[in-house]
Amino acid sequence: MKRHAEPYILAVDLGTSGCKTALVSVTGVFAGWEFQEVPLHVLPGGGAEQDPEDWWNAFLTTAGKLMHKKLVPVEDIVGVCCSTQGEGTVPVDRDGKELMNCVLWMDMRGAKYLEQITRGPVNVAGYDPIRLLRWVKLTGGAPSLSGKDPSAHMLFIRDVFPDVYAKTFKFLNVPDYMNMRLCGRFAATPDSILTSWVTDNRNSAHVVYSPALIRNSGIDADKFPEIVPCDSVLGELKPDVARELGLKPGVRVVAGSIDTTSAAIGSGAVRDYEGHLYIGTSSWIAAHVPFMKTDVVNSLASVPCAIPGKYLMTILQTTAGGNLTFLRDKILYHKDKLLREEQAPDVYEIMDHIAEQVPAGSNGVIYTPWIYGERSPIEDRHVRASIFNLSLENSREDIIRAFLEGVALNTRWMLGPGEKFLGRKVTSLNIVGGGAKSNIWCQIFADVLNVAIRQVADPIEVNARGAAFIAAEALGYMKFEDAARYTAISREYTPLPEHRALYDKTFKEFVEYYHQTKDLYREMNP
Template sequence: MSAGHETRYVLAIDHGTSGMKPAIVSTKGEVIGFEFEPTPVHLYPGGGAEQNPVEWWTAFLKASKRLLERRLVPDKDIVAVCDTSQWSGTVTVDENNNNIGNAIIWMDSRGAPYIDRALKGHVKIAGYPLWDVLRWLRKTGGIAAHSGKDPIAHILYLKHEHPEVYKQARWFLEPTDYINLRLTGKVATSVATVTLLWLANTRDINKVHYDNSLIKRMKIDKTKLPPIMRSVDVLGPLSKEVANQLGLTQDVKVVVGAADVPSSIIGSGAVRDFEGHVYIGTSTWISCHVPFKKTDIGHNFASVPSAVPGRYFIADEQESGGACLTYLRDKVFYPDDPDRFGKREVYQEFDRVVEQVPAGSGKVIFTPWLYGERTPVEDRNLRGAFNNLSLETDRGQLIRAVFEGIAYNSRWLLGVIEAFIKRPMDPLNMIGGGAQSDIWCQIYADVLGRTIQQVENPVQANARGAAFIAAVGLGYAKIEDIPKLTKISKTFKPNPKNRRIYDVLYGEFLNIYKTNKLLYRRLNASPEA
């Protein structure tokens, strides 16, 4: 029997902002089991957001040991480990491969002033010097965001604010690359993961490489950047130490993998060109594969190299999705209730409440920009709000308004993406923790006016994507097999009556942004505000 017909298993690591979630996934995409270990986020004044890489690794070992001790599959049938981590983070590593302090994660905007300082010029487009825009878009498909949340901004922040850390650094790694380093002792990044550094020339999808002129323009040290490999390449065997800790053999291969967005698009099953998916986790996004390299600088997204060799996908992200429900649970409703604070079961309570509230939430409109926004507008000063409250507004309407407001934000993004690809995306596969909610899937169908396909076990899409990447890399599967291996649990069609309600409220959602964006700038642009 050829490798492509055998079923083996992958220890797939879904490393999100909220914690480590290793899973055992078959090379056919079946999730056998998983464990979760939380990791905290540390927020600081001025837009700082960090996590401790040692806590990541400790959480990975704890959760993986619990998972493997369940003996769900024979250890000998686990052939690979593949990680998919939160994207757009920076881990500083010294010459001994130890992290230097905390990781700067995707939410951190402290590097924003240094992007503006590095990219100075008089003739500007979208806030960038025209010449820089032209050469960056031609070479990379994008340019460092003004928000300061890309890794290049993190590196510049360290260079200017913590020069001793910058000098001591041997490598600047994405979270995925750091976990791979801990697994193997080897340093590399992937074609798909390196994109948001905006220093890699991607014009030839099969020969992605660092661009010396761009690196010189940003005035950083090229020798501190990791080598680039394909996502499906084998980085190396599991190190002896890690193999012993997990009870696996060194025959287990570590596949390079990719960050969460490129991995999830594979795990969604929507891998053919223009097949779309929606992700609702801590953040949200809408994406699809495309056969071209193209950029929409006005809306801050682009098609960039995929984890699928030789392909591009649309990279975008909206800052706050499920994070808004976490905020509602832990900051508004239950900050002092030990039975509900931090408990996932509260989300099911929210579902039951929302099901009883009519569409439109009494015309209460929630804007979900609790941590600024990336797409379809890049504005770190935006903030969230409940709009149109009255003395009649009740708890259920507030909760449903949050569900709806996140969907309005996704509709805003969907519109610019469909204009970008010049066609509608219908149906849309839905994945992520939010996709476990039937009522939220229906709200999305109604707000977007698209058929929503709830992917089976949607919260495991990232892990499933990592497993598929490993399976392809080791010859156990082919990319074209993935759609038929991806199962759909339920399908949600738009309700015409609800759609009419949402069309009106969505228009007002956009008006709220247009009316208040200058207010948010005045309130939040200054660090002292």
């Protein structure tokens, strides 16, 4: 075995679709990775859950396969760090055993229970003004009225599953749960605890609980875990886990972060006001800034992140690449009597090829990507996806391109408030995530947003790379500013002038469609 010159991190990227475990050097070089899907359970009434045991088993399987390959000397693996989906809620007992499935970021069942803490005698946009001002002042944001935050999840569990609530020792977000399984410590990070809306975030380098916000939360104070920075060393990997994976004793577990935080580091956009666009199951635009700020109207804020003293402005889109997964699994290759192939081909690659052959504007077809409600720039849990302006002259090819354009149109809608928030025009974005592998989608984003799109090399590995960088910083191998020079850009896409007028017109129609139909969606999806 050839000796590698630098240490490696076992980086865990646990998303909604599954678990990827990678071996990444402290300068961002990938030795290899393994992936395993994790089942998603969609329930009536807006429910969405996953079994935490499925996460853990997927981690052990992927990490075990990776270690079996012997890609690097075992003594060079110095740390483990997780980047995971956020806004999940797992109640665990004193032994760390989960008491029910994780209530995921997609779950809206807690919306009506959240009203207990958000509403008052007088309400503005669904909030008691005094409570809203206190949240904004201390946290930089406020609970999502859609019910998708842990603040609502915990109330849902308290009121619907009182036996579970009574047995709960701590409520853990997804990375907190994984860290507890890795090293036995019950802890949260400033970004993982954020959407419980119980912390004072005015000093991002020292986030603490607010007694007043905890009292208002309706949740017992002792059910919240301790808060540590993202670049904290939580402890050593449990001996039994190290033995099972074939790791040496003393491998350290770094706290890590949720995916938005780690992607911001792994994208290389670490300097103030530099932005990245993440396209995965969901999507977001994010940029590090030196201030805490909130835009309640457009559901965006700058919140604590991995870099001490900095904040991360984040605008979230509920479903992005998830729309293509829906198109693949529920329409094109749904397992019914129409499906004759034993196994579907590489549908995403075929979609890219088809979309390249369709002219900009999809021959008039417009797709709205709100397939599970939306968070930004409008927060509306009633709205749903649609294909409109479809005629006999259109084809499946037009619909496929319209799906790609629809996600980009909603991203442009988010970008406007984001630029106002930053106080400057966004001229370029580093694009990462699985969707960034698509060259045609990168060009569509450049054309629709009218900004340069910088395609990060190995974009699908951004979260694992970000987790590795956080661990490398925590262990003293690099500084956060080094992430920019360790991140390669494979290609830059510039807006095509001939598409400007068309996409400006389509964008206006896209936004108008929402305003014309939002009341109908509310009636149809109460």
